[in-house]
Amino acid sequence: MRAPRTGKAAKAAWGRLGAAAVAVRQGAVVTVEDFRAYYTWRSWLGGWLVRLLCQVLFFSQLAALVGDSGYAVHVVLGASLLVGVLQAMQGISTTVRDILLGTLPLLAASPVRPGWFFLGRSLCWPVSGVVSSSIVLLALSPFFGASWTAVQVPLVLLLVLLTTLATYCTALVLGAVALLVPMANNLLSALGTMAVTVLSGAITPVHFWPGPVQAVAETIPVTHGLSALLLLESDAGLGPTAHAAGRAALAGLCWLVLSLVAYRLLFNRARRGGSLLT
Amino acid sequence: MTGSAIEVRELTRLYRRKGKPELRALDSVALTVPRGEVHGLLGPNGAGKTTLCRVLSTVLLPSSGEAAVLGRDVVRQAEEVKRLIGIVFGGDRGLYPRLTGRQNLDMWASLYGLRRRARRVRVAELLERMGLSERAEERVQTYSRGMKQRLHLARGLVCDPGVLLLDEPTVGMDPVAAHDFRELVRELRTGGHTVLLTTHDMAEAAALSDRVSFLDNGRLTLTASPEAVGDVVSSHERLEVRALPAALRARVAALPAVAAVTAVDGDTTRIETETPEAVRAVLLLLVEEGITDIARTRPSLEEVYLHLVGGRGMAVGG
Ligand SMILES: Nc1ncnc2c1ncn2[C@@H]1O[C@H](COP(=O)(O)OP(=O)(O)O)[C@@H](O)[C@H]1O
Numbered sequence: 001m002r003a004p005r006t007g008k009a010a011k012a013a014w015g016r017l018g019a020a021a022v023a024v025r026q027g028a029v030v031t032v033e034d035f036r037a038y039y040t041w042r043s044w045l046g047g048w049l050v051r052l053l054c055q056v057l058f059f060s061q062l063a064a065l066v067g068d069s070g071y072a073v074h075v076v077l078g079a080s081l082l083v084g085v086l087q088a089m090q091g092i093s094t095t096v097r098d099i100l101l102g103t104l105p106l107l108a109a110s111p112v113r114p115g116w117f118f119l120g121r122s123l124c125w126p127v128s129g130v131v132s133s134s135i136v137l138l139a140l141s142p143f144f145g146a147s148w149t150a151v152q153v154p155l156v157l158l159l160v161l162l163t164t165l166a167t168y169c170t171a172l173v174l175g176a177v178a179l180l181v182p183m184a185n186n187l188l189s190a191l192g193t194m195a196v197t198v199l200s201g202a203i204t205p206v207h208f209w210p211g212p213v214q215a216v217a218e219t220i221p222v223t224h225g226l227s228a229l230l231l232l233e234s235d236a237g238l239g240p241t242a243h244a245a246g247r248a249a250l251a252g253l254c255w256l257v258l259s260l261v262a263y264r265l266l267f268n269r270a271r272r273g274g275s276l277l278t
Numbered sequence: 279m280t281g282s283a284i285e286v287r288e289l290t291r292l293y294r295r296k297g298k299p300e301l302r303a304l305d306s307v308a309l310t311v312p313r314g315e316v317h318g319l320l321g322p323n324g325a326g327k328t329t330l331c332r333v334l335s336t337v338l339l340p341s342s343g344e345a346a347v348l349g350r351d352v353v354r355q356a357e358e359v360k361r362l363i364g365i366v367f368g369g370d371r372g373l374y375p376r377l378t379g380r381q382n383l384d385m386w387a388s389l390y391g392l393r394r395r396a397r398r399v400r401v402a403e404l405l406e407r408m409g410l411s412e413r414a415e416e417r418v419q420t421y422s423r424g425m426k427q428r429l430h431l432a433r434g435l436v437c438d439p440g441v442l443l444l445d446e447p448t449v450g451m452d453p454v455a456a457h458d459f460r461e462l463v464r465e466l467r468t469g470g471h472t473v474l475l476t477t478h479d480m481a482e483a484a485a486l487s488d489r490v491s492f493l494d495n496g497r498l499t500l501t502a503s504p505e506a507v508g509d510v511v512s513s514h515e516r517l518e519v520r521a522l523p524a525a526l527r528a529r530v531a532a533l534p535a536v537a538a539v540t541a542v543d544g545d546t547t548r549i550e551t552e553t554p555e556a557v558r559a560v561l562l563l564l565v566e567e568g569i570t571d572i573a574r575t576r577p578s579l580e581e582v583y584l585h586l587v588g589g590r591g592m593a594v595g596g
């Protein structure tokens with residue numbers, strides 16, 4: 001009796017996983033076309049990337065002038081990481097874009113799980129973030145005293161990837177909150193971006209903040225991603241680095257689960273209320 | 279009961295409003311649409327048509343009462359209902375403008391669970407049917423209103439739904455596009471689809487539907503044959519005349535089958551007629567007297583509705 005039932009459950013689980021993958025992929029189709037409306041290869045490389053390089057260069061230069069060499073390394077790594085992270089935060093405004101397009105009721109009427117769809121819906125931003133962050137970091141950090149061995153370079157890339165994607169999951173949760181109060185979307189974006197920039201320790205070390213603020217900082221994946229990066233750079237050993245990276249991954253996972261739950265709950269709430277889905 | 283495509287019983291939907299009492303958008307609505315029927319749901323703006331469509335498509339929960347699509351309850355079996363129903367909401371929102379027509383359809387087909395090969399066939403077939411094949415690779419933002427609406431219809435059909443909900447699909451279209459769109463709906467009808475078509479255009483409802491219901495203020499009051507509606511619409515006409523002298527006005531009122539002559543505002547007079555012959559007679563008289571500032575309009579939904587209810591009342595009385 002048991003075997004067929006577990007077989008059935010396994011099949012259903014596979015089905016759900018397949019549907020989730022489809023939803024992410026179809027969301028990604030939309031983000032690719034959206035992204036293309038913003039950038040061509042040329043404008044991305046020649047405009048956007050150059051701008052980001054200048055920005056990080058500016059902050060790092062400033063840090064080198066006012067602080068010791070350790071601080072310059074800290075800032076160049078932090079600012080480079082933020083390059084990707086801030087692009088990932090664009091995920092916040094995706095849902096509001098769909099409210100304006102009028103696609104939410106159609107999504108609500110379809111079998112799609114909105115959380116997975118919206119996971120794909122802005123994916124281009126973190127991807128652009130990972131690429132630009134990596135380039136900026138590897139191009140600029142050696143000039144400000146960071147040194148990487150050949151083995152460390154892939155680990156750096158991995159950490160950038162992890163941190164950016166984990167931050168994207170934070171953005172998704174904020175995007176779901178924007179469903180609740182679409183008018184507050186810009187405010188949410190601003191607050192989210194500010195929290196990530198200021199609290200993550202990219203410019204100001206986390207221990208500078210009072211306890212409660214530090215606790216908030218702990219929930220931000222960048223805080224841990226940056227620790228990991230700094231530990232890696234200072235050759236603190238794989239153990240501590242992996243530990244910090246693990247914390248970043250865990251934070252990201254929590255945000256991901258939270259976003260899936262939030263989208264589900266908020267869509268159900270909208271079914272009862274009505275104003276969102278009209 | 280599982281025999282009907284749509285079964286609605288005692289359906290009520292309230293909307294909460296800030297600082298005001300709850301709004302009763304649907305009030306104990308009962309409606310049965312058998313399989314294969316094209317059912318016209320007529321009602322003025324704010325009648326509750328969209329609310330009913332949204333409840334049927336699982337987008338809104340009912341406040342009380344029940345609704346079922348092909349025997350599945352829209353609340354308890356929502357996941358099943360979603361795959362049985364296709365929705366087309368009027369207006370040009372709801373598409374991803376930066377995607378091409380084909381990409382839009384392909385996306386939804388995929389979200390409804392069609393595999394790659396089935397999807398390619400289905401999407402190509404729908405584009406062809408809607409006359410969009412030639413522009414399929416262009417972004418939707420370059421489409422005309424009519425094309426967007428045809429793409430919407432294709433989107434609604436992508437999961438091969440048993441029941442199709444068309445919520446004021448021709449609203450805002452130019453007459454030619456609306457005509458083409460109605461042709462497509464007529465084809466669906468011959469294809470055996472069950473369709474619930476909401477509209478405030480009586481001619482549209484009469485032309486497309488097997489039966490017509492009236493929804494007003496959240497209440498479904500009457501189900502009639504489209505012939506009854508069509509008869510009233512085609513025979514009843516209104517003429518609006520500017521600067522009609524009082525003497526002439528009396529002569530018009532005296533003509534047979536002229537139902538009413540009323541002053542509207544300023545110097546405009548409305549003449550209501552009950553037969554096409556009467557229209558001709560009135561027009562002849564006016565033109566003979568040198569009056570040319572005349573506009574022909576159709577009777578309003580309320581007027582037709584009142585007429586049908588009145589007519590039925592008389593039939594019952596006699
Ligand atoms: N989200 C909402 N919140 C409050 N009132 C609403 C909402 N949606 C619709 N209504 C009201 O409910 C009534 C029915 O609306 P609707 O179903 O859109 O009518 P129709 O489609 O026939 O024009 C209208 O009075 C409308 O103002």
Ligand SMILES: [Mg+2]
Pocket residue numbers: 327328329445446
């Ligand atoms: Mg409506």
